[in-house]
Amino acid sequence: MEDEWLWGWDPTPGIVSVWAEPDGRAFVWRRLPGSGTLVREDVRFRPWLLLSSLEDLEHLGERLRPEHEGPAPHRVTYQELEGSGALRYVVRANDGRALNAAVLHGAAQRLGRPIGHLRELGPNAVLAPPPEEQYLIASGRTYFRELGFDDLHRLQFDLETTGLEPDRDRIFLVALRDPEGRTEVLEAHGDGNAAEAALLQRLVARIRAVDPDVIENHNLHGFDLPFLARRAQRLGVPLALGRAGAPGLRQRPASRGATPGRDSAGRASDPMRRSRYTVPGRELIDTLDAVLRHDFAARELPGHGLKAVARHLGLAGPEREHIPGARVYEVYRSDPERVRRYARDDVTEAAGVARMLGGAAFALARMAPRRYERLADAGPATGVLDPLLVRAYVRAGAALPAHEEGDGTPHSGAALHLFATGVARHVVKADVASLYPSLMREYRIGPRRDRLGVLLALVDRLVEQRLAAKARARAAAPGSPERHTHEALSAAMKIVVNSAYGYLGAVGLTRFADVHAANEVTRRGREVLALLCRELAQRGVTLLEADTDGVYFAVPEDWREADERRVVSEVAALLPPRVHLEFDGRYAAMLSHEPKNYALQPYDGPLVLRGVAFRSSRAEPFGEDFLRRALRLLLEGDIPGVREVYVTTVTALRRRAVPTLEVTARVRLTKTPAQYLATRGRRRELTYEAVLASGRTHWATGEHVRIYRAVGGRAGLLPDPDADDNTGAVSDPRDYDIDFYVRLLRETFAARLVRGLTPEDFAAVFADPGQPSLFAPSLTQARPILTVLNEGILPLPLGEGGG
Missing domain, CATH: 1.10.132 (Topoisomerase I; Chain A, domain 4)
Known part of the structure; x- marks a missing residue:
């Protein structure tokens, strides 16, 4: 059961994209493992909702029937879930639009006012996943079974434009990189609308001919797709970029992306609302998401722009063409070949960034019942854990709890100790691997309302299987697709494991939040941190800084690395069984400035800076x-x-x-x-x-x-x-x-x-x-x-x- 909660239960391999319509049609594209052949399945599913009550469907009369009586035209069926949770009825119909309309009609009658959308009823009255998630949750399917990242057919494209305003500027060149790694450049033959329209038509035709599973670029949803959509609209060019359905890009809500529309004066119609684009049959991946996710954990990138990231990751070649962005069109008019090289370099680097940093989202799609492109920009708590928990409860036939606002108990912060400031020499870092998830496992601390114990079970399984993935990665040849796949899986599992504690403390935001359980984890964490710091100090080291990630300390000058490792091992043996203290590095010197703000000089290698005092995107x-x-x-x-x-x-x-x-x-x-x-x-x-x-x-x-x-x-x-x-x-x-x-x-x-x-x-x-x-x-x-x-x-x- 725990493996079903984590991975789903349908073993269908090779799914690379799922598109579902509210009317119960689902389209599934698969690449057959081994041959790489693309096949499409057209299937039916029964759209469903979770409701707290059947009151808003009572107006259906005899058309509302128990699930065991089976489906029929125009019939809505219901299944009562077990337990005391608030969302306790799964209601299904052959057509999701008709089901939604029935609920809205009943709610309007009950409340005495028009109701335009299910979200107006609130998350404690209804849960309505997108159609693709309804299909994936009900079927137990997930993306990418038996596929590696390199099995995907990925295409990158990048626009070069005469300016930033799509209402007055235009696209004059598009660079593409196909799944085989070949780059090409499409150009407008002339300056007028007809030439640009012809360019967009050739771009659409080329993408359809290459038929990629995934389209990637850096800032794809922030610039390229919004600009392309606007220009195509103005020029009357259908953007038939999908594999099925009506041509054109569709929009979905998102926390980061483009503003969805503009008024007659060119202003954003609602600057606070963001959207992303989506098309049937292809996943639209913005590598900026992977960069932001990576830098949130590593805090090492000099910036988030493609060129800065590519340089940092060693993806930019010595012959990389550089042109100041505002001069690209000017340079193109005098030296077009230089701009062609520049554009080809852009898509090549975008492909490299996607492969190097995008594996975690790929691996998450093997677990969570969501489209790959949604997991690429999802937060690990509400974006990954919530779908996993919903699938587990629906699969088990158990009612889901409502969101709780909490009882006013504050969330206690993590332990953080600064023991010394200034310059220390001969510094060691001892790392506490995933301290809070380890404490949750050791003391079985989970959400009070998670009566199935799903969250703890997921953490247990993920920790165990992450160790196995790390071992398989080490055994695989460096640089091989196998190593990349296992490293990506390990990274994805770490993301989810480390988000479990944050999920506990997110009162009012996550369905199973429990501030008391979260505070018990932090209490145990403070105990463990105090224990290991005291034991280290008793062995003659100088403590510098300690928090839930580990401890920095300075050792006597006559110590060797063997002495440093011995001390860490001695202290590790005193900690609770599932809490692991590891030797994580040694440094020639450290400047401790403020808590979580320090500079480290390794014995070999470049300076390491941590914290906003030393690293800030705003710094001159x-x-x-x-x-x-x-x-x-x-x-x-x-x-x-x-x-x-x-x-x-x-x-x-x-x-x-x-x-x-x-x-x-x-x-x-x-x-x-x-x-x-x-x-x-x-x-x-x-x-x-x-x-x-x-x-x-x-x-x-x-x-x-x-x-x-x-x-x-x-x-x-x-x-x-x-x-x-x-x-x-x-x-x-x-x-x-x-x-x-x-x-x-x-x-x-x-x-x-x-x-x-x-x-x-x-x-x-x-x-x-x-x-x-x-x-x-x-x-x-x-x-x-x-x-x-x-x-x-x-x-x-x-x-x-x-x-």
Whole structure:
């Protein structure tokens, strides 16, 4: 039963896409394992809803019958589920639209007012999954059984446009990469509407000829598909991109994507509402989702744009063509071959990012009863665990509980201890692997209302099978499809396992939330963390920082790696059986700045930065560059070297030797033009003033721009070279406010080093080089410092001297 809860029960292999209609028709596309042949199945299913009561269907009279009497035309059947849950009736019909209409009619009669949509009845009265999920939950099927990621037929396409506004700009070139890895470029032959329309028709024909299972690109749902849909609408070109049904892209709600429409003035009709596109038979995957998911866990990417990610992941070749986005069309008119290379590089890199980071979503689709494209942008709690739990309860014939708002009990936070700040040498990290899920398993802590114990059963199975997947990955050849598949499966399982605790604490958001159970997990977590910290300290180490992810500590200089591993193993043996403490790394030095904000220098390899103090998407590049160079020198103990880096940077700013791009901050626009203009008279904001000063009067919420402070307090705007749309640096005005950026360097970036220096040394290192002092202290004997904090000391438990 537990395996059915996790994987479904129908063994049908090779499903690559499912499309279901509310009228009970489902279309299933499969690639036969081994041959790769694509087949399509047209099947019928009975659409269904979960209701808390049959009251809104009583008007059907004799047409409402128990499920055991069987289906019939125009009949609605019901099955009462067992247990005390609020959603206790599964109602089914041959046509989902008729079923929904019947419920809405009855609800309108009961409430005495029109009801336009089932969601108006609330989540405790009705649960209505999308048709595909109804089909997958009822059938027990899931995507991709017996397939590897490389078995999918994946196509990437990328638009090159004359500008960012689809109502006035146009598409002049499209790059494609087919499932075999071949790239091609389609171009408009001329400047008019007819030429662009012909280009879009060739694009549609090419996609249909290649017939991919998956279409991918970076920012696909934020730029390419919305732009393509708008241009096709204006030009009257049917976008027959799907494998069945009416031509055209369809929209579905989403938390991140494009605004769904614009009014007559070109403004977003509802800037707070987002949507994504979908078509029958193909999965539309935005690699930006995989990048965001990866960076949420790893916190290592320099940015989220395709080019920045590709460089970081080693996917960008040495011959990669670079063109500032705003100049692409200009360059195309004089050197089209250069733009063709640029566009081909884009789709090649998008394919690489999808393969390297997209495996987790692929593996999730093997488990959860949702379309692959929905799992790619879903949160792990409501997007993955909820469908798994619903399927388990429906399969078991058990009623589902209603959402509860909670009893007012606050959710206690995770344990976090900062024991020391400053620079420590010979640092070790001991990792507590998935502490909270491990405690849930060890002490059987699950949601009170999960009477089937599904959540704990899923966590148990996932932990066990993740270990097996990791072992299979290690046994497979490096770089092989088998290794990639098993690594992706392991990563997906980790995502779901680690979300189980968050699911518990999300009161009012998840169906089985239980703040008391979540607080018991955190209580146990604090006990375990206190135990391992005390035991480590008793073995002669200096504790630096500890939280639910692990502990950093410094060891004596004469210790070797064997001593470090021995201590970790000794302490690990004292922890509860399912809580695993692992040796996770050793570092030459660490700067501990604030909780969860630190810099690590490995014995070999690049500097590692963690926390918003050291890594921020808004940080000015010149400051980040200074900080990295200064941190490396500080961790080596070279204080005069830190001073030299500071003086060099200040001098470069004052000589305007720093490019303007290096002083810009990358910020996200969160207000529409109308919203900002409504408050501009009371409060002016540099970001929006920069956009307005550039001559722009329209922009989209969610757009990123690079701004800076120019001389005289003016606001400046530069296009973002890492943006994956048509923006980019055009010129370098070098008109930034020098004094402002010198202050920013000292007060923001240099301040990150304050914990590693005495006050006197800090003042000397970051003294203004333009105002030399006759009494400046020598830095030749200066050394980094480490300060042990009393507030980091862990209390002893009762019975060991505690009060």
